[in-house]
Amino acid sequence: MDIFLQQLINGLTVGSIYALIALGYTMVYGILRLINFAHGDLAILGAFIGLTVITGLAGSGGAPANWIVIVAFVLAVLVVAIAGVLLEFTAYRPLRNAHRLSAVVSALGASMFIQNGIMLIWSPQTLTFPEGIMPQTTYNFGSVVISATQIFIVTVSLLLMLALYLYVNKTRFGTAIRAAAIDQDAARLMGINVNKVITSVFILGPALGAIGGLFIGVYYRQAVFDMGWIYGLNAFIAAIIGGIGNIPGAMIGGLLLGLFSSLASGYISSTWQQAIVFGLLILILMVRPTGILGERVADKV
Amino acid sequence: MIKLRLALATAALSLSMAGVAVADSVTFGVQAPITGQYANEGQGIEKAVKLIAKQLNEAGGLLGKDVKVVSCDDEGKATQAALCGRDLANQEVFAVIGSYTSGATAASQPVLDRANILQTSDGTAEQLTQKGYKLFFRNAPPNSAEAEFTGEYLVNAKEYKRIAIIKDHSSFAKGLGEATAAAVEKQGGNIVFDGFITAGSQDYRSILTKIKSENPDIIYFSGYYSDGGLIRSQQASLNIDADFVGGDANQNVKFAEIAGGAAEGSVIINVPAPANLPYPEAKQFLQDYQDAYGESPPSIFTLTNTDGMRAIVKAVQETESFDPEKVAAYLHELRDFPGFTGPLGFDENGERLGSAFQAFEVQADGTYKTVYPQQ
Structure with missing residues (x-):
């Protein structure tokens, strides 16, 4: 039982990071029917910005002060949000009326551009985060260990998801976002500035992704320029499991994916972890082709 | 008329000498993961090979030839490594140092062997020396x-x-x-x-x-x-x-x-960490490396690869030949060459002989302390 609980906690932590990143995929898809393949790299860009701020302000010795960590998160969010808007403006907006596949190619190109940009700026090596960014406290319940970092990551992720849910469902601008997702032309006729909605999605998604990316950095204390691809892929799967285009779906998909990966490698085989996860994806899509919470059948690409 | 002939002859002579000067170099190839997950190790190998080449050139070259180094980044991946093998073969290198990982080494081995190019790698997977490649030499002890x-x-x-x-x-x-x-x-x-x-x-x-x-x-x-x-x-x-x-x-x-x-x-x-190497030649090289790059080699594999290159250089000097087969024949007989990582030799499969393992404990300040066998 202790082992099971421990695996749940491991899975929940990773799952909430996947969920944060998955939100960016799902929001962009909801509005533009576009898979933003560069999203994983944007998230990892957040980790690198955070790392630079932390090592720059705290120096190499000793644990960084709390205010430095907060500044790191704020700057990572700001820079990545700006990068997201620039990305939309340069890579996607000119192709808004082009064939859907052109935009996919543009997204893949943007992903490579950001990944290689990170490599050129921060070097191809594995960079390490200093220790003590998060409190080192751990709590023991029997033989189950929960670290303060894990509690922090799960709590902040859940709060952010709740805030996003309320923003999209309870505010005026959130209503505009939902309207644009259902029918852009009708939304435009109703006086909604659809371009503004799209820009806002490219601010919100990357901002949440940046926090997810920086969580990866502080949790594993490691950042490599090319890890955006694998985290992006997992978050993308999470978005599909939950029903791409659906915001609560991405949250549920992320948490489920994290839990399932953790249980699969803990109880079956870590060698087969990826195969099992993809098997789960296929199963869910067979039973519910639109994902767990997906409502409408997605247009065929 | 005679003057003209003389002038022509001089011109021809200087042309042919220029020709000799161009051909008067020997190229060592580096195949290593210079970017990617093991970039740290790959860059170390490249730096060490360049340093050895520089030292050879300052001492008058290798058999009077200028030593050049070309690198190919295999990213630690087998697909890239096979391309690297072909690329280095096209550049007509004499010997290849690398790669760092066994997988990348195994991928370039057949390409280099076919091109008649010597290769030395730290890859420790058993099978590297079991494929009958006569020009391959493993410079680290096997798994x-x-x-x-x-x-x-x-x-x-x-x-x-x-x-x-x-x-x-x-x-x-x-x-x-x-x-x-x-x-x-x-x-x-x-x-x-x-x-x-x-x-x-x-x-x-x-x-x-x-x-x-x-x-x-x-x-x-x-x-x-x-x-x-x-x-x-x-x-x-x-x-x-x-x-x-x-x-x-x-x-x-x-x-x-x-x-x-x-x-x-x-x-x-x-095998002992670079800083713990007891040999004076090794200490000198570590100092030179430090002076040249302002850092220590990332790991012992920088030095085992350096030893592989030095053994090849030694074989060229002893046989006074750049014939890969003659050099390989000499290396297969080599015993107790004073390597940076200990006495060094190769058996008939190109397997490294000599060097002893140790168990090190990581200390609070990041240094290593030998815990077994006790000294």
Whole structure:
């Protein structure tokens, strides 16, 4: 039982990071029917910005002060949000009326551009985060260990998801976002500035992704320029499991994916972890082709 | 008329001399992961080879020829490594130093062999020297030698009762892990867990939680430092009270950096670390490296590869020939060459002879202390 609980906690932590990143995929898809393949790299860009701020302000010795960590998160969010808007403006907006596949190619190109940009700026090596960014406290319940970092990551992720849910469902601008997702032309006729909605999605998604990316950095204390691809892929799967285009779906998909990966490698085989996860994806899509919470059948690409 | 002829002759002579000058160089190729997960190691190998070439040129070159170095980045990947082999062959290199990983080395071996090019690598997977390539020389001791030592250390020296073994899927780590498991069983040790991680996936808490339920007193990891450091730090965060022993690829300055506070007390099995090398030639080279690049070599493999290159240079000087077959014949007979990493020789398969393993404990300040065999 202790082992099971421990695996749940491991899975929940990773799952909430996947969920944060998955939100960016799902929001962009909801509005533009576009898979933003560069999203994983944007998230990892957040980790690198955070790392630079932390090592720059705290120096190499000793644990960084709390205010430095907060500044790191704020700057990572700001820079990545700006990068997201620039990305939309340069890579996607000119192709808004082009064939859907052109935009996919543009997204893949943007992903490579950001990944290689990170490599050129921060070097191809594995960079390490200093220790003590998060409190080192751990709590023991029997033989189950929960670290303060894990509690922090799960709590902040859940709060952010709740805030996003309320923003999209309870505010005026959130209503505009939902309207644009259902029918852009009708939304435009109703006086909604659809371009503004799209820009806002490219601010919100990357901002949440940046926090997810920086969580990866502080949790594993490691950042490599090319890890955006694998985290992006997992978050993308999470978005599909939950029903791409659906915001609560991405949250549920992320948490489920994290839990399932953790249980699969803990109880079956870590060698087969990826195969099992993809098997789960296929199963869910067979039973519910639109994902767990997906409502409408997605247009065929 | 005579003047004109003389002028023509002089011109022809100077032309032909210019021709000689162009051909008067010999090129060494570096095939290494200069970017990617093992970039640290690849860059170290490239820097060391360039330094040796510079030192040779300052001493008048190799048999009077200017020594040049060209590099190819294989990113530690087999597909890229095969392309590197072809690229270096097209540039007509005389010998190739590298690669760092066994997988990338295995991919370029057939290409270089067909092109009649000497190759020396630290790749420790057994099969590298079992394919009959006459121009290939392994400059680090093979997995089997390390596995024997590890089995001896775990079972007889430390008397561990419950041993957990973790490998990754690379040809190196899989080979070393399996050989170590076999050696442990041969010594009568008790293995309670034997499994794989996916290198680079960062989260090893699930497999470690599973291992925790087996109550091991030691976790042995046969893979590379970037994963080893994470395993050690995640082991600590899960309060798993077991010693950590890592295979030779964990011996990298980054291991302690990634493992953080948990690094202290972990044990790594390898030939002596660069800074602990007792040989005066090695100390001098480390100093030269420090002066040239302002840093120490990332690991012992920088130096084993350097030794591979130096052995080839020695063979060229002794045979006074750039014929790969003659050089290889000399190397197969080489014994007790004073390498930076200890006395060095090669058997008829190109397998490294000489050099002894040690177990090092990582200290609080990141340095290593030899704990076995006791000195």
